[in-house]
Amino acid sequence: MTTLHQRVQNHFAESIAAKRQAADLLSEAAAEAALLMFRALSEDGKILLCGNGGSAADAQHFAAEMTGRFERERMELAALALTTDTSALTAIGNDYGFEQVFAKQVRALGRTGDVLAAISTSGNSANVVEAVRVAHERDMKVVAFTGKDGGTIAAMLRDSDILLNVPHPRTARIQEVHLLLYHAICDCIDTMLLEGV
């Protein structure tokens, strides 16, 4: 029987392997995502983020690093997680259904030139799929953080959007790679802001 210690070590080994694979597969797309977000922020746009469960936490984590800071002091950056307003989430969920909780906020707050960061490890959460649909309706670009085969979200992206798909079967591993990706994106945005690279 695998001991608990071995189980923990297996988690580390699997996570390291998933990150190694992602470094080859996704570094270029992550740099492009940083550039796309930097350009939007430079032109007075904002980043809206959405996701469920662990990905809701990721949406909030990334937004906090934009409005507060990542590692270096710099100006505040406009980002908002659509997962935090319990009045909006309960009213929209109750009145229109849970699929609409992000989409209606995107329709209300999203403008052309803004970016939607859509986070879903399956790529199939209906409320995130709807948010992407409305972002397109609003002429917003989308950076999709997905996993497995990318699901419905990967299939609906436009050429001007960016897909960061982690082709791993396990949700936890996908989330861990998403975290690394958006920290790298934060660093790239800071570098462009502070060093003009």
Ligand SMILES: O=C(CO)[C@@H](O)[C@H](O)[C@H](O)[C@H](O)COP(=O)(O)O
């Ligand atoms: O964090 C975890 C599992 O690690 C869960 O809370 C997970 O985020 C939830 O089951 C989500 O509802 C999954 O949605 P999605 O990533 O497929 O869009």
Ligand SMILES: [Zn+2]
């Ligand atoms: Zn989790």
